[in-house]
Amino acid sequence: MYQFNEERTTGLLKRLVETPSPSGFTEKVMKVISNEFEDIGVPYKKTNKGAIIATVKGKDDSRHRLLTAHTDTLGAMVKEIKSNGRLKLAMIGGFNWNAVEGEYCHIHTASGKEVRGTILMHQTTVHVYRNAGTAERNADNIEVRIDEKVKNAAETKALGIEVGDFVSFDPRFEVTPSGFIKSRHLDDKASTALLVDLVRSVKENVIELPHTTHFYISNNEEIGYGGNSNVPAETVEYIAVDMGAIGDGQTSDEYTVSICAKDSSGPYHYALTRHLTGLCEKGSIPFKLDIYPYYGSDASAAIRAGFDVKHALFGPGIESSHALERTHVDSLKATALLLHSYITSEMMD
Template identity: 75%
Template sequence: MSFTFREQETVELVKQLVEIPSPSGYTKEITDYIENMVVNLNLSYKKTNKGAIIVTIPGKDESKHRLLTAHIDTLGAMVKEVKASGRLKLSMVGGFNWNAVEGEYCTIHTANGKKVRGTILMHQTTVHVYKNAGSLSRDEQNIEVRIDEVVTNADDTRKLGIEVGDFISFDPRFEFTESGFVKSRHLDDKASAALLLELIRSIQDQKMELPNTTHFYISNNEEIGYGGNSNIPKETVEYIAVDMGAIGDGQTSDEYTVSICAKDSSGPYHYELTRQLVELAKKQEIGFKLDIYPYYGSDASAAIRAGFDVKHALFGPGIEASHAYERTHIDSLRNTAQLLYTYINTTIS
């Protein structure tokens, strides 16, 4: 059996995933969607109390397991206050800069199930009124949601069912260009989740027998720090977080290769497992970059902090403009998919 990358199907799955709203804490719709996919593939899985999905595929060796995880929760916001004007003050969900969402369309998800559209703006946006509109701080004091309903006061807004604690999701604005770029919010980490789901499908279609029992952990709280730090089977020896590579000045990662992380803000990843990934990439002629991410943490580092005795590593597609309007290239998805395929077909020593 050989590696085959289904480009069209992978891109379409990324599109489907990013278009399902799932800010951390509000992920039931997307986990239900993935659970339905898993059921249709006749796979054994577990749904955790926190809502994550863990698919288990038995291997030849059932004494030493490996686990691969990607997260489907995203950045977002919650209603902090219904302002006297009827507009909304926000509280962040996850870590991003307010300027990254200024001007973005959004959806308010009310407790009664209603979806109300809006736009995230500075209160002082109108340049014909506010002389310092461009220089004011982009922060929670000045950023607000303009609701696309006829509201002139807080009572009007509350009559729509909107209240403090309602979740707000940002429009992804997905686009796949003729030059092979995938542009969208929430590629962190739905691009990786799509790759894991495609890998699971491939294993089933090819009736592959894996060398070791393998768990695929679709986590739903990574952006707030504790996505994949529980329900890890005691037989797990190797834990791989499949998450984005960060691109910027001083980084080696790019949008065309798979990024392998040697160290992030949590410290170094497991040296021998990381070197194994590098050697696999070299042997299979997979385009890769080895990198260090200074302001980064993953589900693998969360698992280590939780006290699990596993070898942990991190790799994934290189993604430009993380936690903003993100972009990667189909080549990066292909290289990541090939490294995933190669890795799961190795035997744990």
């Protein structure tokens, strides 16, 4: 009988979210993943784009399954070094500037040096700027205040900071006594932690899977092309394990596994989605079916790339996506149970 290992999963999740990995700057977090797979003893390969695909052979090696989660996150790059020594930013991924206003950050220089800073509005000081509260939160007004003695662009450049340097946001990871997990970047490091622990459980318990299954940890999903290549030709079913979006008009919550029927790319494969809901009903796994209006996944990216696969999407419900995110261990558990139920089930005809 499968048992969700809450402590091990949340411990790995903490390590993942505390390893900076905005899209395009993911080598360190992918090293964490490769170390995990080496410790588990599962074979894996690294793609040219830096993704990692671990494979567990099953009884049927002619029809494969693939499950993916992504480690890349939102972030920014240095767009301009201002005359006062502060930095203008360019977004990586889709978020609103107000979601990162006031956040501490790291500037990752080309030399490997990390410089601390804070993301602020230029017009933050209420004693000086009458429009401090009403000025538009945009790329022109948002800047990074560097935690070094700099007064001009030359002094900032002397620190090794240049245009194109990556900027990562502090995650502020916390597990509350009531079981809530609060952190930036739960999208999609929560699902990544679940997939890695699923592989560990399969190997520890010597579980023979009915079908060869690939575990694809991608690293470019936030910019649209994470899992759209290197899909083995034998793959029949492709599952994106990614967050459920919570808000007005949504059924998803922080306590169940969210199964997506449709997102901005269109409907997911009907029969495969029904297979997932059937597994939940049979196993008494709490779930919610939902539609995400402004959302895309690695599975939809693979479909757009032309792969002939049945695709579906499910994952933990994440509150306040692309901002100060939160979920509950109940949602992680429900997702873990569905993951295990799915990979040990027989493939649809």
